[in-house]
Amino acid sequence: MKSIWILPFLFYSSWTMSQDYTSYFTGNGNDVTTTPSGGVCLMGGATENDEAMKWFLNRSDGGDILILRTSGSDGYNDYFYTDLGTTVNSVETIVFNNSNAANDTYIHNKIQQAEAIWFAGGDQWNYISYWRGNTIGQLINEAVSDRNIVIGGTSAGMAILGQLYFSAENGTVTSNTALNNPYDNDVTIDNTPFLSIPYLENTITDTHYDNPDRKGRHAVFLARIFNDWGLDAKGIACEEYTAVCIAPDGIASVYGEYPEYDDFAYFLQVNCELEQSLPETCMANEPLTWNHDGQAIKAYQLPGTLNGSNTFDLNDWQTGIGGTWMEWSVLSGSLSEQMADGPSCTTSILEPDNHSHIRVFPNPNKDFISIQSESFPFNGLTIRNTLGQIVFEKDDLDTNQYGFQHQFPSGLYFVETSWKQNGQTESTQEMLLIQSRE
Secondary structure (H helix, E strand, O other), rough: OOEEEEEOEEEEEEEEEOOOEEEEEEEOOOOOOOOOOOEEEEEEEOOOOHHHHHHHHOOOOOEEEEEEOOOOOHHHHHHHHHHOOOOOOOOEEEEOOHHHHHHOOOHHHHHHHEEEEEEOOOOEEEEEEEHOOOOOHHHHHHHHHHHHOEEEEHHHHHHHHOOOEEOOOOOOHHHHHHOOOOOOOOEEEEOOOOOOOOOOOOEEEOOOEOOOEEEHHHHHHHHHHHHHHOOOOOEEEEOOEEEEEEEOOOEEEEOOOOOOOOEEEEEEEEEEOOOOOOEEOOOOOOOOOOOOOOEEEEEEEEOOOOOOOOOOOOOOOEEEEOOEEEEEEEEEEEEEEEOOOOOOOOOOOOOOOOOOEEEOOOOOOOEEEEEOOOOOOOEEEEHHHHHEEEEEEEOOEEEEEEEEEEOOOOOEEEEEEEEEEEEEEEEEEEEEEEOOOO
């Protein structure tokens, strides 16, 4: 251990190296407990936007900032601690040298003490393979849900924050490759539970939208999610030097240097106005076609400004200030964009109202189905195939979760639950994909 002591036990800068991780510490060596105000900061890569980073640090309430990464060194320490002029207690960077570091109690304690956690760029598959399904992922989720810390990341660190994510397990993928074969081995879309971040449920992020262009592959991600899992997913993307900062009330502010530079963020969703919105052609070794008369995807393009004055409401995914609505479509592997009006429906066709949301899992599914209500006990359960025929029905339930073994053929199904509220019968629906057992 090598240390440079400035004020003993109060302020110091040091680095520590072990076989499994390297730590770089700057600031007050005594932990403080503050009251962070939550929030999420998504950075598109390249150089960080200073104003977005000030937003991030301020929400720590002067607490301890923890940077987690799997490559690089201490580039954030001075930047966060002194360069931005925002007072924080300490900044520590921990670089994971391998997956064994996930078992280290020193790192566990640092996550539990942090008021802000930032994920640097790098290789998102390292983050996923090192942290998913173990104590690190669990402690990060608890820090967000139980202590209301602010969290964020850039490039690969942004890519892992959605509930759905491009894992890059086989390396990156270009738009050209993905559009011409949505099932190329490099198009590794994953829904295995990992991080649980407010307002990023059922959402997949992407970064570096300007260099190289990522729009085409992001459209493929959404098409694959819809086609494979029956999920009407959303997408959030940032160009380099652009950041989306999401407050706890769901209002996303976009920071950048527009109009001096073309710094944009994008908010993508399946066009809820379409009666049939599944991709027309989404299969292995065939170019993607997701067209629907050029209206398959609704995209809100929002320029980032120095003060983050342009916003998008993630509560309804319709209300934006300062941006432009567009429609995206893909025809035989070629992405097109056109100006359009915003969506005029309050919820998507296959997505239930927020107050009555149910979760069907695993999805895709092979043998055992679990249905969980997030709000109300349900007393009726009906499952229909795409012809509207009832394949399963159960009444007289009074539960928030119900599971059963099934023998349904492969295909898409609609899972509907119903409950009584104020003397009226209410219902909600989710889509389920059954896969072959072979």
